[in-house]
Amino acid sequence: EKAVRKNGLAGVTDEDIFLTNGAMHALYVAFGALLSPGDEVILPDPMWTEVGENIRLAGGVTVGVPLRADRDFEYDTAEIEAAITPRTVAIFLNTPQNPTGAVLSEQTLREIADIARRHDLWLVSDEAYEDVIYTPHKHYSIGSLVPAEQSEKVISIYSFSKSYAMPGLRTGYIVTKSPLLHD
Secondary structure: OHHHHOOOOOOOOHHHEEEEOOHHHHHHHHHHHHOOOOOEEEEEEOOOHHHHHHHHHOOOEEEEEEOOHHHOOOOOHHHHHHHOOOOEEEEEEEOOOOOOOOOOOHHHHHHHHHHHHHHOOEEEEEOOOOOOOOOOOOOOOHHHOOOHHHHHHEEEEEEHHHHOOOOOOOOEEEEOOOHHHHO
16 A cells, blocks of 8 residues: 555555565565676766675676765766666666765656667666655655556655664565566
8 A cells, every 4th residue: 555655556465565674685585586796787976885786696796886976966967868788687776865865856767768768778767765864855765657568667765764763673565566586
């Protein structure tokens, strides 16, 4: 209900939700399912270091796209597109972002979703900080902004530790309609 009501993820059922040992474990599971050795994942730079480690543990290669203060640390979608190679499998999002605190705008998220659709890429969205947000910013789940035919290539990751002040509990969850993670 929360994923549908709050995050706007259409058609999500309990079959699309997978409980994990925190959001980092969710990333480990997602990248382990998605990546083969040498596959590339585009991610923001700077980024929480464990994200890159989870990509590398799965045999993947990180491709950083710099975040700049003069852009309020928001992804530059032209730089994302320029970083895509034949080995690119996914674009990683983290909004609100750790460590910069940047909150991606709805427009930027739509542009990233369009890039992913055009290049047939996965979107892995770490939304652990969805409730650590301040006016005038608004959190958008990228899964709510993609067309239905693209929804199976979106992996949304959430955490109880930030939203509900339960850091010791180490509980997170994946929301995806992808058969790849359902198997």
